Every structure is written in structure tokens, then in C-alpha cells.
Amino acid sequence: AQSVTQLGSHVSVSEGALVLLRCNYSSSVPPYLFWYVQYPNQGLQLLLKYTSAATLVKGINGFEAEFKKSETSFHLTKPSAHMSDAAEYFCAVSEKGATGNQFYFGTGTSLTVIP
Amino acid sequence: EAQVTQNPRYLITVTGKKLTVTCSQNMNHEYMSWYRQDPGLGLRQIYYSMNVEVTDKGDVPEGYKVSRKEKRNFPLILESPSPNQTSLYFCASAGTGVSYEQYFGPGTRLTVT
Numbered sequence: 340a341q342s343v344t345q346l347g348s349h350v351s352v353s354e355g356a357l358v359l360l361r362c363n364y365s366s367s368v369p370p371y372l373f374w375y376v377q378y379p380n381q382g383l384q385l386l387l388k389y390t391s392a393a394t395l396v397k398g399i400n401g402f403e404a405e406f407k408k409s410e411t412s413f414h415l416t417k418p419s420a421h422m423s424d425a426a427e428y429f430c431a432v433s434e435k436g437a438t439g440n441q442f443y444f445g446t447g448t449s450l451t452v453i454p
Numbered sequence: 455e456a457q458v459t460q461n462p463r464y465l466i467t468v469t470g471k472k473l474t475v476t477c478s479q480n481m482n483h484e485y486m487s488w489y490r491q492d493p494g495l496g497l498r499q500i501y502y503s504m505n506v507e508v509t510d511k512g513d514v515p516e517g518y519k520v521s522r523k524e525k526r527n528f529p530l531i532l533e534s535p536s537p538n539q540t541s542l543y544f545c546a547s548a549g550t551g552v553s554y555e556q557y558f559g560p561g562t563r564l565t566v567t
Binding site: 371373381431438444445446 | 458497502513556
């Protein structure tokens with residue numbers, strides 16, 4: 340079974356500063372990797388996904404993530420934080436099984452943007 | 455509009471009273487899944503389904519049942535709910551292309567007293 344580790348359950352940045360949210364996964368085989376965002380009282384929305392096509396993945400709202408196999412990491416970044424980026428962020432991994440893909444999520448990182 | 459719908463959105467019930475949370479998607483997706491979200495634990499997969507009549511356990515299946523008799527519907531059944539099943543539940547669906555990109559429903563907040 341996979342495991343996903345998100346370092347830092349709470350991250351605070353100033354508006355305009357770099358956003359860096361960390362994610363490490365356990366698999367030795369490159370899996371499918373995802374970042375989701377959850378705004379208060381809403382469901383999850385896909386930010387971006389890695390499917391082995393390119394190691395640097397660009398997503399919505401100016402976010403991007405880099406897959407580093409040697410570090411088993413998939414950290415999420417955004418050059419300049421905006422107040423609207425305040426939300427909960429989840430990293431996820433999918434693992435192919437005999438009857439379909441099983442998904443494993445990290446415990447989430449709550450991002451606060453300080454004006 | 456492409457969407458995943460869940461009903462009810464909020465439910466308060468008592469221990470042992472059977473309940474069903476419905477999930478429906480209009481995207482003709484093969485893959486559907488249920489998750490529970492608890493503070494500090496993130497999302498944990500309960501059950502998933504690759505297609506009609508094909509279901510499998512996720513990480514936390516105990517106390518739950520599912521069925522997939524139609525492609526668009528994937529109900530979650532709690533036959534004898536207990537207080538430790540108080541949680542926020544999400545249904546998701548995905549096409550079975552390369553990456554299984556999931557679309558999530560709005561969530562069902564369940565309280566078992």
C-alpha cells in the first residue's frame with residue numbers, strides 16, 4: 340500500500356510570496372500523482388496531475404508541481420500567493436490494482452495567506 | 455453540466471438505524487469511489503468501483519457496503535451506523551483513461567449519535 344506524507348499541516352505566507360507545499364510518496368514505481376484544493380464547505384477540485392508525460396506539471400490558478408523520482412516528491416509551488424489561494428490542499432497517489440485504481444491521500448495542508 | 459451529486463447533504467441519525475447516501479454522476483464515468491474525510495486524517499478511500507457489478511475495498515471499508523447496479527449510481531450503505539462513522543463523506547467519479555482524474559461531489563456531512 341502507498342503512503343503520502345504532506346509536511347506541515349498549516350502553512351502561512353504573505354500575499355505575493357512564494358507558496359511551497361510539500362508532498363512525498365512511498366512507491367518505488369512512479370505512480371499517478373495529484374494535487375487537489377478544497378475551499379471551505381466545498382468538495383475537492385483538481386489542481387494538477389502527473390502522469391509521466393513531463394516532470395514539471397502546470398495546473399490551474401498559477402500552480403505547478405515537479406515530480407522528482409529520486410526524492411519521491413511532488414511538491415506544489417506558486418510564485419506569488421493571492422488571498423484567494425487560502426484553502427486546504429491535498430496530495431494524492433493512485434495505485435493500479437487488479438480491480439481498479441486505489442487512491443491514497445495525504446492529511447492535507449491548510450494554507451493561510453496574510454495580507 | 456458535468457457533475458457528481460450526493461444526497462442528502464446533511465444527515466443526523468442514531469446508532470443502528472440503517473441509512474443510504476446516494477451518489478450519481480452524469481459523465482458516463484466507469485470509475486466511482488467513496489471517501490471519508492476526518493480532521494487530521496485527510497481523505498481515506500472506503501470503496502471503489504471499476505464498473506457495473508465490480509467493486510472493491512479501499513483502506514477503510516469496515517461498517518460500509520456499496521453496490522453498483524447502474525453505471526451512473528454508486529450508493530453508500532451503512533447498515534448499522536455507529537458514532538465513529540460520524541464524518542464528511544465524498545463521492546467521486548473518473549473516466550478510466552490514463553490517469554483516473556477524479557471529479558468530486560459536494561460532500562455529505564453525517565452525524566451519528
